[in-house]
Amino acid sequence: MTLLDFVRIQRKNTIIHRIPIPVKILPFVYTILVPFICFLRQYQLISLALIMFTLSVLFIYPLKEIRYIVSIYIAYLSLGVIVLGTHIIFGGYLLETVQRLLYILTIGFSFLFFLSTTKISDLERFLKKIHFPEKIINYLITAYNLLPSVYFELEEISRAQMARGLELNRNPITKVRRSLAIFIPFLFVTLLRSQQLDESFKARGRD
Amino acid sequence: MELCIDIQELSVSYNGQNILKNINLRIEGPGIYFIIGPNGSGKSTLLRALANLIPFEGKIKICNKDVREFRRKELAQVLGYVWQNPLYGFFEETVEREIQFILKNIKKSLDKVRTISQEFNIEHLLSRSPFYLSGGEAKRVSIASVVVADQNILLLDEPESAMDLDGIKNILNFIHQKADEKLIIIATHNILIAKKLSKKIRKIVFIKDGKIFSVGDASLLDNDQLLEEISVPSLNWWLK
Numbered sequence: 001m002t003l004l005d006f007v008r009i010q011r012k013n014t015i016i017h018r019i020p021i022p023v024k025i026l027p028f029v030y031t032i033l034v035p036f037i038c039f040l041r042q043y044q045l046i047s048l049a050l051i052m053f054t055l056s057v058l059f060i061y062p063l064k065e066i067r068y069i070v071s072i073y074i075a076y077l078s079l080g081v082i083v084l085g086t087h088i089i090f091g092g093y094l095l096e097t098v099q100r101l102l103y104i105l106t107i108g109f110s111f112l113f114f115l116s117t118t119k120i121s122d123l124e125r126f127l128k129k130i131h132f133p134e135k136i137i138n139y140l141i142t143a144y145n146l147l148p149s150v151y152f153e154l155e156e157i158s159r160a161q162m163a164r165g166l167e168l169n170r171n172p173i174t175k176v177r178r179s180l181a182i183f184i185p186f187l188f189v190t191l192l193r194s195q196q197l198d199e200s201f202k203a204r205g206r207d
Numbered sequence: 208m209e210l211c212i213d214i215q216e217l218s219v220s221y222n223g224q225n226i227l228k229n230i231n232l233r234i235e236g237p238g239i240y241f242i243i244g245p246n247g248s249g250k251s252t253l254l255r256a257l258a259n260l261i262p263f264e265g266k267i268k269i270c271n272k273d274v275r276e277f278r279r280k281e282l283a284q285v286l287g288y289v290w291q292n293p294l295y296g297f298f299e300e301t302v303e304r305e306i307q308f309i310l311k312n313i314k315k316s317l318d319k320v321r322t323i324s325q326e327f328n329i330e331h332l333l334s335r336s337p338f339y340l341s342g343g344e345a346k347r348v349s350i351a352s353v354v355v356a357d358q359n360i361l362l363l364d365e366p367e368s369a370m371d372l373d374g375i376k377n378i379l380n381f382i383h384q385k386a387d388e389k390l391i392i393i394a395t396h397n398i399l400i401a402k403k404l405s406k407k408i409r410k411i412v413f414i415k416d417g418k419i420f421s422v423g424d425a426s427l428l429d430n431d432q433l434l435e436e437i438s439v440p441s442l443n444w445w446l447k
Contacts, residue, residue: 119300120300121300121304141298142298145298145299145300148338149294149297149338152339193295196290196295197295197296197298199288199290199296200290200295200296200298202258202259202260203258203260203283203287203289203290203296203353204283204312204352204356205282205283205312205356206279206312207278207279207280
């Protein structure tokens with residue numbers, strides 16, 4: 001899964017994309033509120049699993065993004081292994097650990113579903129309609145729109161460094177050390193971009 | 208409206224380094240004004256200070272009003288600043304929205320977007336993402352996204368960079384047309400651009416190491432010795 005994939009899905013125009021925003025955001029809102037709505041752990045687990053299942057089906061069937069969904073599950077599985085490993089080492093109630101993990105995963109997944117299927121201009125209109133503070137809307141929209149370009153820049157820097165002979169081999173220690181050759185210029189470019197973006201905002205009349 | 212920029216004892220420091228030192232300059236009336244100097248001489252810093260984008264010492268008056276007294280929205284209606292690296296100023300979803308941004312801020316009608324995009328030949332890019340444009344396209348979009356507000360004063364930082372022949376023709380044509388009614392300041396080290404616009408040049412300011420080196424009219428562009436002193440290649444140097 002890459003950020004560019006995420007942007008690509010967002011630009012599709014399926015039936016899911018056309019669902020009104022208040023409906024699409026429901027799984028996310030419900031997931032957040034689950035601990036306050038259902039007090040029984042079994043019900044919480046069942047409702048979270050149901051949301052995960054429904055969203056997965058929506059990603060596979062109308063959105064036709066099987067690879068995307070597989071990438072998400074692999075990422076979640078890795079997180080699950082770490083969490084369960086920690087559970088084995090430090091102990092505690094397994095069911096509680098699983099519940100917390102499922103809770104985090106469902107929040108992330110439902111949010112991803114919402115963002116992947118909502119055009120940013122629609123989201124902007126919706127937030128303005130519900131009188132969300134304009135300054136926060138602007139920050140959100142800017143941050144969101146910059147995601148693909150920041151990702152593109154990271155790729156460009158990696159290519160430039162590879163063209164100069166940088167190899168990221170499998171040894172984790174050398175990999176981390178060599179990654180600095182990508183991340184330091186990336187950090188510099190990002191800071192420079194944020195400074196110039198601020199200037200372009202001001203130059204065009206935004207305080 | 209009076210077109211006038213008055214710079215008094217302007218100094219800019221950054222990280223303990225003096226980038227501009229005690230600049231005094233008065234620019235008045237419509238026409239083209241060039242700020243020419245080598246890389247790192249302080250051209251872009253001067254334009255940024257004029258647009259009140261960086262902290263500075265001294266005084267800058269735009270149309271007889273201290274630039275620091277303007278609200279951002281007011282200043283964006285009077286003075287248009289086009290930054291050097293176009294990509295770093297973009298943030299919207301489409302080119303069209305990028306051009307609309309300034310109009311929304313200053314609460315002007317969005318009708319002008321079509322006209323300006325025809326003028327800069329970017330009509331076909333309106334629905335595209337600004338992040339995936341070529342260098343020349345991005346530059347034209349960044350210029351259009353500022354000048355669409357029809358300000359009386361324009362500050363252009365290396366407007367010709369990254370442009371191909373059509374792009375340069377496009378921007379030169381725009382500057383040429385507007386020079387009779389607007390005060391246009393262009394910062395560059397490209398003497399060829401200044402030569403192309405020489406008929407409309409009111410003043411040329413040569414800048415070196417953060418100080419004004421020389422001020423004069425378009426005839427200074429033929430002074431090879433002066434150009435060599437400030438490390439700017441002259442036309443004869445290019446042709447040699």
